[in-house]
Amino acid sequence: MGTAWESTMEANRRRIGSYLDLVGGLLFAAFAAAMWVQRDYTSEYSGYFPDFLLIAMAVLGVGLGISAWFGRTVRADEHGDPLSGLLRAVVLLLLCFAALPVLGYVITSIVFFAVTATLMRGKSWSLKGLVVDVAVSIVFVGAIYLLFSEVLLVQLP
Amino acid sequence: MLLLIVIGTVSGVAVGAMPGLSATMGLALLVPFSFAMDPTAGLVLLGGFYVGAIYGGAFTAILVNAPGTPSSIATALEGYPMTKQGRSEEAIVGATIGSFVGGVLGVVAMVVVGPLLAGFALNFGPQEYFWVAVFGLTIIVTLAEDSLLKGILGVVFGLVLGTIGLAPVGGDVRFTFGMSELQGGVELIPAMIGFFTIPEVIRLIANRHRDVEVYEQRAEKQSQVKATVIAVFSRPLNLVRSSAIGAVVGALPGAGSSVSNLVAYNEARRASRTPERFGKGEVDGVVASETANNATIGGGLVPTLSLGVPGSPPHAIILGALLLHGLRPGPGLFESSGDLVYTFVTALAICAVVMVPVGLIAGRGLQRAVVVMPTRYLAPGIVVLSMVGAYAIRNSIIDVLLMGLLGVVGYLLRTIGIGPATVVLGLILGPIAEEGLVQGLQSSVGMDMPWTSFFSRPISIVLILACVLSVGWSLRRARRGPKRDEVTSGEDGT
Numbered sequence A: 001m002g003t004a005w006e007s008t009m010e011a012n013r014r015r016i017g018s019y020l021d022l023v024g025g026l027l028f029a030a031f032a033a034a035m036w037v038q039r040d041y042t043s044e045y046s047g048y049f050p051d052f053l054l055i056a057m058a059v060l061g062v063g064l065g066i067s068a069w070f071g072r073t074v075r076a077d078e079h080g081d082p083l084s085g086l087l088r089a090v091v092l093l094l095l096c097f098a099a100l101p102v103l104g105y106v107i108t109s110i111v112f113f114a115v116t117a118t119l120m121r122g123k124s125w126s127l128k129g130l131v132v133d134v135a136v137s138i139v140f141v142g143a144i145y146l147l148f149s150e151v152l153l154v155q156l157p
Numbered sequence B: 001m002l003l004l005i006v007i008g009t010v011s012g013v014a015v016g017a018m019p020g021l022s023a024t025m026g027l028a029l030l031v032p033f034s035f036a037m038d039p040t041a042g043l044v045l046l047g048g049f050y051v052g053a054i055y056g057g058a059f060t061a062i063l064v065n066a067p068g069t070p071s072s073i074a075t076a077l078e079g080y081p082m083t084k085q086g087r088s089e090e091a092i093v094g095a096t097i098g099s100f101v102g103g104v105l106g107v108v109a110m111v112v113v114g115p116l117l118a119g120f121a122l123n124f125g126p127q128e129y130f131w132v133a134v135f136g137l138t139i140i141v142t143l144a145e146d147s148l149l150k151g152i153l154g155v156v157f158g159l160v161l162g163t164i165g166l167a168p169v170g171g172d173v174r175f176t177f178g179m180s181e182l183q184g185g186v187e188l189i190p191a192m193i194g195f196f197t198i199p200e201v202i203r204l205i206a207n208r209h210r211d212v213e214v215y216e217q218r219a220e221k222q223s224q225v226k227a228t229v230i231a232v233f234s235r236p237l238n239l240v241r242s243s244a245i246g247a248v249v250g251a252l253p254g255a256g257s258s259v260s261n262l263v264a265y266n267e268a269r270r271a272s273r274t275p276e277r278f279g280k281g282e283v284d285g286v287v288a289s290e291t292a293n294n295a296t297i298g299g300g301l302v303p304t305l306s307l308g309v310p311g312s313p314p315h316a317i318i319l320g321a322l323l324l325h326g327l328r329p330g331p332g333l334f335e336s337s338g339d340l341v342y343t344f345v346t347a348l349a350i351c352a353v354v355m356v357p358v359g360l361i362a363g364r365g366l367q368r369a370v371v372v373m374p375t376r377y378l379a380p381g382i383v384v385l386s387m388v389g390a391y392a393i394r395n396s397i398i399d400v401l402l403m404g405l406l407g408v409v410g411y412l413l414r415t416i417g418i419g420p421a422t423v424v425l426g427l428i429l430g431p432i433a434e435e436g437l438v439q440g441l442q443s444s445v446g447m448d449m450p451w452t453s454f455f456s457r458p459i460s461i462v463l464i465l466a467c468v469l470s471v472g473w474s475l476r477r478a479r480r481g482p483k484r485d486e487v488t489s490g491e492d493g494t
Helices: A002-037 A048-069 A083-120 A127-151 B002-016 B023-035 B039-064 B070-084 B088-112 B114-122 B126-137 B148-162 B180-184 B188-207 B210-218 B225-233 B236-251 B257-271 B283-306 B313-324 B338-372 B375-394 B397-415 B420-443 B450-456 B458-493
Strands: none
Touching: A002 A048, A002 B148, A002 B397, A048 B148, A048 B420, A083 A127, A083 B188, A083 B375, A083 B397, A127 B375, B002 B023, B002 B039, B002 B338, B023 B039, B023 B313, B039 B070, B039 B088, B039 B283, B039 B313, B039 B338, B070 B088, B070 B188, B070 B257, B070 B283, B070 B420, B088 B114, B088 B225, B088 B236, B088 B283, B088 B338, B114 B236, B114 B283, B126 B257, B126 B420, B126 B450, B126 B458, B148 B420, B188 B375, B188 B397, B188 B420, B225 B236, B225 B283, B236 B257, B236 B283, B257 B283, B257 B420, B257 B458, B283 B313, B283 B338, B375 B397, B397 B420, B420 B450, B450 B458
């Protein structure tokens, strides 16, 4: 019973792996094509190296797709990260980076730090915890900001 | 003077330990301060800072998979898995001992075989640099653990990213998609943080509590300083080989510690009796990487001081500091300012010694801080620091956005089995390879077949043979690996 379940899981894992490799291989080929369209060289040797690389990337991408299509996939690492958590992480990070030019380093970092820390508390969320997270974020970001802007003289946005 | 050494080393360790803050940047910030001092004190401060910064990069590489500097990439490959296994203290002690030995042997190499190394480096033309880069790329056979196809794809992707922006020769603007902000290309440090660190942060945020359990287990571990020191010194060949690699690669202008740590790691893995342990948390990998990147400091000073040709960006800043103080680097420097040069060299060796207590106290303190820090603060804290690191390189928000974008791409690449090291390897070696290729072709333009110049020069031929041997040896080892594993597990089982 256990062996059957394990082999089913292994088959599913390989199927998902093949699918990911197929998509990944095609994306590499598409990226190479998008770069190829951008080619606009004016000097003699500027294109030698990148052209070779773009052709190699397209060929390797297609090769990965073909090997995945025929089920010859190798799964190097199984993360098993929860999809909802993944989406939360990516959205938080992208919002943070997008807000940086608008809100500046200090506000963006404090908000990102506090929101992330609070969300990572999960079900153990509380008002007291929120206050602590906000306080920690202000102290941490404030210290970093002062260190760089006042001591190291690096002006942050 | 000793106080300056300690101040320089400690501040270097602090800067190097911050993701994105490189030795180059820290040295550049320090030069104005050193200018107000007398030349000897200024150079000693810069030297201490440089040694500390290269070593400091190991901390974050080991603890949070965020190499503080490009010279710690290979450290992260082994150090972070060790942290996940609750062996971060062992990794930090290994890195400290490796840095100490590499720092001292690098200085010894500089003094003893410096002129020889300088002469050797002068024989390197563009063709040789091209082959050095190709030799570096052969590491992929080792780094691509499970699929060579994916490993090569990762390297090619990194090489392609390296072609974005101004061409190194000719000045063509390439692959910017009409965005003027991309003309400067993909900066190495934001890309490195993106590929190594951001995917790890994504996983921390996505899983919320899972890694906390892993971190908490470490607090129960006993101190492993003595055992690790004995283990590291019980394999002296690893230390000597990595130091030699660091000194030689450091003496080649343009290569530097970004390359030497990866080459030394690769050789340590190839020479190991248990190569299957590499990539899963092998202290020898950490030691090799840290030994080599610290030996690069001494090696890189050979062409800097004796020829006036900096081996790497940090050496270029030290060269600038020498010029600011009215010194003329070149063959006559050792005679005209011998007292200053030898004080500087001696100070570098002392810095390597000072680094041991500083590293063991600061490093273990940092390690324990990370151990007890809740994941909900660790993850956003890394991002907040990484943003500063990415931004501070060129004062460019585009670099921060690129870091974020490449971080998400890095996560996706990991899910299909392409590790960050392969991509970053391509990004580091791509410009070196292209510059060598184009300059080599230009310098041979009078020949009927300019390409043949890459295959006819004596050092090129040696490097080609080294490339073939490197790939052949690694493939042979990989093919024999499973059998060895079976034998080993059989022995364990009996």
